[in-house]
Amino acid sequence: MSRRPRPAGREGQPARRAALHLFRAVLEERRTLDEAEPALDGLAPADRARARRLVAEAFRNLTRADALLAPHLRRTPPPAARAALRLGTVELAQGGAAHGVVNDWVAVVAGAGRKAAAARGMVNAVLRKMAGEAPARWADLPVPAMPGWLRAPVVAAWGARVAEAIEAAHAAGAPLDLTAKGDPDALAARLGARRLPTGSLRLPRGAQVTALPGYAEGDWWVQDAAAALPARALRPRPGERVLDLCAAPGGKTLQLAAAGAEVTALDLSPARLERVRENLARTGLSAHLSAEDARAHAGGPYDAVLVDAPCSATGTIRRHPELPHIRDGAGLGALVELQAALIDRAASLVAPGGRLVYCACSLLPDEGEAQAAAALARRPELRADPAALDLPGVEPAWRGPEGLRLRPDHWLEAGGMDGFFVAAFRRVA
């Protein structure tokens, strides 16, 4: 059966309507884009991708949009109208065709409830002004700053210049990094990807993952270049018993299994562990999976244990630009306690002489450097193992006394990397 054609000039509307819904679900319910993504169920794949892109760009540039909008708003508009103004302004600033963008957002607002509909004249007038102003002024607006609760510890650790460079990296977004199951050079040639010095492959931002050669065959998986380093630091060998304590969605489990280790992968969340199962199936790799609280795991001893701890995820803002708008630093103390408990459990599960790697995708030293230093002070059986962090492509400047500090402003000209901290230990008794 053929579908009814959409009225001419309205092909962006389903994506924009869904984007409005998703944007509000994230901002008003403080859910991440991934958590709120079911709001896009039922959309055609292209509309879905477009809606998600619109929302991500709006969060990445929200302070810029608000700076442009503020002089034109006498009072705060109803939530749906305000969301449309912010989304529309970012679209216009980034080169969206004025006529279509303005008309579509006005139509979306008209259908978004009584209060929003009453504001459609204002939305029309303001977006028309934005169409003239936003593209010309965009580049001169300040790069969005990290929220104070995150900026302060970053400045304290590395200074204001580094904080600004990290903010520039957040604003630039992230390329697509892949980890090869087999030979990275052969895969780089096949995909036309750049091979990074650490062994990850890099493609430009926006590449469609499932359409790339080798996806269905499981020849690679998506994994940021920084996120690929902790499993390498664990140096898994064929046949070794290796425990991945916080495994889902499984990027590091795949690396450990691809190295030939006998992997046990735990995660507290059965739903997230399903993602590990799917990823193993797609790549033809295997691991023993268990949905349980790692703090109660009673297996082992293991030759090597990886703790990729739950954390603030502040290292992933390039990919998750909504985080600064939905988090306020509350709950950090509980996360730091959980991380310490996971390290303690891991230390008791690793065999004497075995290896332990702790990592967190965080920019906060409390979840990284301080956590590693406290582990050494607390656990006499652990010793730092700095040699484990001597990995190909890792630059000396990234090394600190407590471990490897990876930041979004590293390799900035090549597209940056996620923020991560990685520490390696050996159990001596």
Ligand SMILES: C[S@@+](CC[C@H](N)C(=O)[O-])C[C@H]1O[C@@H](n2cnc3c(N)ncnc32)[C@H](O)[C@@H]1O
């Ligand atoms: C940073 S993510 C792990 C990412 C994963 N290692 C990867 O590379 O794809 C942290 C994971 O820890 C899990 N988690 C949180 N608390 C846990 C606990 N007490 N025991 C086991 N897993 C836990 C979360 O469900 C989440 O999937």
